[in-house]
Amino acid sequence: MSDAVTDTASSEAEHRRQEALEVSGWGERFEFVQPHNLSFWVYIALTAVGAFQAWAFFAPGAGFYAEGFAVSAVLCTLCGLAWFAWFRHIDRWERQPGRLVAAALLWGAIPATFAFAMTVNTAMLSIYPKLFGQAWSANWAAGATAPITEEAAKLCGFILLMSLAPRLIRTANDGLILGAFIGLGFAMFEDFLYAANATARTFGTDPVGNAVHMSLTRIAVSFVSHPLFSALVCAGAVYLIGTKAQARKVGRGLAFVAAGVFLHFTWDDATGLGGGNPLLLFGVMCASVVIAFTVLTIAFRRAAPREYQFVRDILAPEVDAGFLTDAEVDGVLDRKARKAFRASSPNRRARKARKHLRRAILDLAHDIASAKGADTEAVRHSRAEVERLRAEDGIRQPLDS
Template structure:
């Protein structure tokens, strides 16, 4: 065998090993199985969900007959908002698309056990204690922010811990914590929004309860972007750094900072009135500052989590580069922002630039199919490769 052939063979073997190691380490392409009778996490999840359902029934059963229509209106509005945000979260989950079953389990945990089995009973008890200890005025300004960041974030974090028990080979990186934390928070936010709308309907004594349900629902929905999904994304990502996994080295200080950041932002959001001095402009200023800080910290969290995912992309596509299916420039455009901008700018026409954007999505699809195939040729993998080739031809026009 000639030296050039030996070198080519060694390079191919190395690329194949890199792919194999990346699949094993990252968990990309793994399927999620919820029903695991031998797992304690599975039974704890079921029991706490059942407790949450019992609390939901006991909370609403006396009023649902009288307010069935406004409850239905509020439920539809909150669910539509939830679907819209879930679609967006799926869109930004570009590195590894979490399995639908795992996402569903995350949303259900946030919606039922975290909200009704944990947060609602504990918050009710705590909010009843604070006025007795410090007075009603103090409690109205500070009680919510000194309760919810601890009880609610802990309740949502328990869901991530159980999901880690159910899917230890799927939840491996800080980015997984960000995405799943956002879905847990989304489930919490949707049911909390509905709860506020239901309570507003029952306490307004309005001649038009449907209008009250719509008003409260839309008010709550307007703040969904920077509430529970964002808080729990930061807290759950920080927890992954604290715990450490096979794919994510422990970063204790970073983990503590992200957990505290999520809780602090939750505090500023709930106690905007107290921080703003009960002044309308002050409250708006606090909320605006909280939103800006939250988005900045979230951006930092995604950027710090990205390098590990980029390594997986490069390793998964290494054999595809050697085979000529994908070019090195295209891989760079997937994982590097500056390279992506230069790659798009170098397109010969607007149509070619648009085709390159589609090509980039197709390359991500190919990456996912490579991981899912796990080294075995499949029709879906062949289709993904053919789609890359087709879009590359269009991008060259």
């Protein structure tokens, strides 16, 4: 009877794992080249248009301002790499495949920036002064244009990526992470565009100084920029569309999309909202920063439970076999449980081991997903790493030891 109960529990745990892998898409590979998918050709065509537009914009001045352009490119790239490393660090649940991340970055950098946003923004910004005057345009034109055109441009790329990777992009967390990468590509090239324009506007006078000044100015405010805006918009889009893994929630989706657009507006039109008063301008920017990170935190917390459930289900057979405990899995997912687990360590070495144990358990979940639940060499290696960390100074030994 006991063996029958055990077999039933094991069967249920395996069923939970396989269902989670099917619904979540964890461990799926991404193939960018899809000749039979229309979205692939749309992506390629718009990227080609963006590349042509970028060449047409930069090529005439490249020879005259090469030094300033080079300095700007280096500074903007270094900033972008720092943010890239951070985004990869927080991509802790379903790790987005490198090719999918590259496609997101490329869309933000080339098609969204040059095929869409720059073309439409230039046209609109030339119309506003004629309709409303120079004073109004100086304060409000950017916010009346960019939040709509630029967020729509980035969102178009995200929709294309959803159709190219329908089994990978399924949750709001996927929208947050990939939206951030799309926004990062956009921000890097927009920052470079501003720096290049600053060099060209002075007709080559102190090109390096102007390039450095503008690049550092843009970098200084990059913590509230396109990655944050598009992360919210793309997460909202996932809620609006709904997927096999994410229930459709229209109200929440509209709220996150509106939040991304609104925050973009407050950042672009901070001068107008400040009414020309430097102190009020500073207050507007501070308020925008606080609201931005508050909404972003809410977005991640709303997205987390779905990812938590996937982790629990993927690791269910490991818990059922006694290799992991529910408390250890809770320590991976729950902040309070994690702090309590580390605080109960008998010494510093054990605290350090328990800190790394969380990452090791997540690595095990990722390796199981990549193996589709099979007992591969990578899975066995991850189990061995969990055992090694657990064995150090007072951490619970596996039940079968």
